[in-house]
Amino acid sequence: MALCSYCLEVEKVLDIDIQRLLKALDQQKGRELSDQEQRYLCLSLLGNEPMDIARLDYYDMCSYGVRKDNPDLTTAELEIAVQEELKKKASQNIRPLLSKTINSYVKNLMGVTEMPSWSNVMYFLKQNGYTMIDLAGKSKKEIKIILGAKPSDKAIVELLQILKLNNPNISVVFEIKGDEQND
């Protein structure tokens, strides 16, 4: 299976052995993941919510449709209408598709019935050998950032991207204590 550009980003920023993970998820599915499933998996690992994915995949289409149906809207009104359309796409298309496919395979792989939080998935991947072993040969430090609220998954990925620019040896987030759990 060819790796997409998002796969390479997952490897680079999160240190995840994406080839191994894809193989494990192929087994859960019973056949190879489709290109779309592979892409959605990577986008999810990179901290994207269904709305972010909808924005990537449907923005142009929604913008065109809204403009065509409402030619008199101002730019600001148009943008609000597009965002509403994207919310619909996220809840009616992306979320059900993720639930039926990627999330289901990930849950089976982890042996759980409820979809864990992003950080718990990351922790599982790290603990079960799905991350590339960092063999920089230097003693590493555990760096603990105490926060007053839970950051978004995307914000954590953004921080890692910034840190990785200067420090390729920094490892992935492996734990968020006080994390939110899905009930």
Added chain:
Amino acid sequence: MTKQITENFELILEGNQNALEQIMALFESGELEEILGVPVLSVESTESNDPITALTRFLESDDPVAVQLRERLENSPISEIVAQLNTAYQNNDATNLPYALVDILAGSTPTAQNKNMRSASEGSENIKLLRLARDLAKKLAEIWG
């Protein structure tokens, strides 16, 4: 539905000294808070408990086994030794691990030489090698067991 278990959140990363310094700089300039989009109360650092890090730390220590190992493999970088030991530990049970470690210590591949070592335990050098391999196997079990 979600629920918050505790009041504060801890985001834990692993990195080298440079990474820590960069995070501290981002924290002090306020950029860390900007990037994460939530209040950052403090940044602390401790030695990592990661198994690979633990082994690296052991290999760099003054432990007699680590010292002997470094002397034997003086031309190999620590990272390479860690990788070899990790592979040997993952692929061998407790009985075979010392023999796999002998190969690493002797700088050979796990082939005929290993078998020779098992059958011909004569020779003080070979005995020393096997003794070190057994000590090392015990240390690996302590660190990774």
